[in-house]
Amino acid sequence: MLEDLILQALALIVLLQVKHLFADYFLQTPMMLRDRGKYLHIGRVAHVLVHAAGSLVAFAVVGAPLPVMIGIVLIEAVLHFHIDYGKGRWSDFAQDGPSDASYWRAHGVDQAAHQLTYVGMAVGWALAVM
Numbered sequence: 001m002l003e004d005l006i007l008q009a010l011a012l013i014v015l016l017q018v019k020h021l022f023a024d025y026f027l028q029t030p031m032m033l034r035d036r037g038k039y040l041h042i043g044r045v046a047h048v049l050v051h052a053a054g055s056l057v058a059f060a061v062v063g064a065p066l067p068v069m070i071g072i073v074l075i076e077a078v079l080h081f082h083i084d085y086g087k088g089r090w091s092d093f094a095q096d097g098p099s100d101a102s103y104w105r106a107h108g109v110d111q112a113a114h115q116l117t118y119v120g121m122a123v124g125w126a127l128a129v130m
Contacts, residue, residue, distance in 0.1 A: 005126055005129070005130065008062050008063075008126075009122045009123075009125070009126050011061075011062060012058060012059070012061075012062045012121075012122050012125060013118055013119065013122050015057075015058035015061055015062070016054075016055060016058050016118040016121065016122070017115075017118065019051070019054030019055060019057070019058055020051070020054075020114060020115075020118070022054065023047070023050045023051045023054050024051075024114075027050050028047060029043070029046070031043040031046065032044065032046055032047040035088075036084065036085070036087070036088025036091060036092075037085075037088040037089045037091065037092035037093075038088070039085060041085075041088075044081060044084055044085065044088075045081070047080075047084065048077050048080050048081050048084075049077075051076070051077070051080050052073050052074075052076065052077045052080075055072075055073045055076055055121070056069055056073055059072070059073070059125065062125070064125055064128075064129065065128070065129070068124075068125060068128040068129070072121050072124050072125060072128075075121075075124075076117060076121055079113075079117050080114065080117070083110060083113045083114060083117070084110070086110075087106055087107075087109075087110040090106050091103075091106060094106070
């Protein structure tokens with residue numbers, strides 16, 4: 001039923017939002033936050049793996065088939081890695097901090113890109129299970 005699918009998609013987005021809150025704001029270590037402007041950075045890889053693990057849990061809660069979960073989360077991991085890399089490169093270039101407006105614009109663009117990724121993930125899941 002369409003109504004059930006819509007409710008499950010909204011639940012998935014909520015779960016991904018909660019996962020994002022914890023992965024981006026509570027579970028980041030100094031290693032994950034250091035040298036964000038470097039492309040091959042083990043801290044970013046670790047950060048992305050935390051996100052991927054949380055996303056797998058979110059998809060499992062809504063009963064996503066394993067191949068769908070893995071496919072969508074792999075795409076998310078690649079996107080998340082590059083979104084964070086872009087913000088890291090910008091931060092290195094701009095040399096700004098929390099007292100600068102450009103810092104908050106970059107933070108907002110980064111967070112919006114992640115949130116739009118979650119909408120895309122929910123759409124991908126819905127299309128896969130219809």
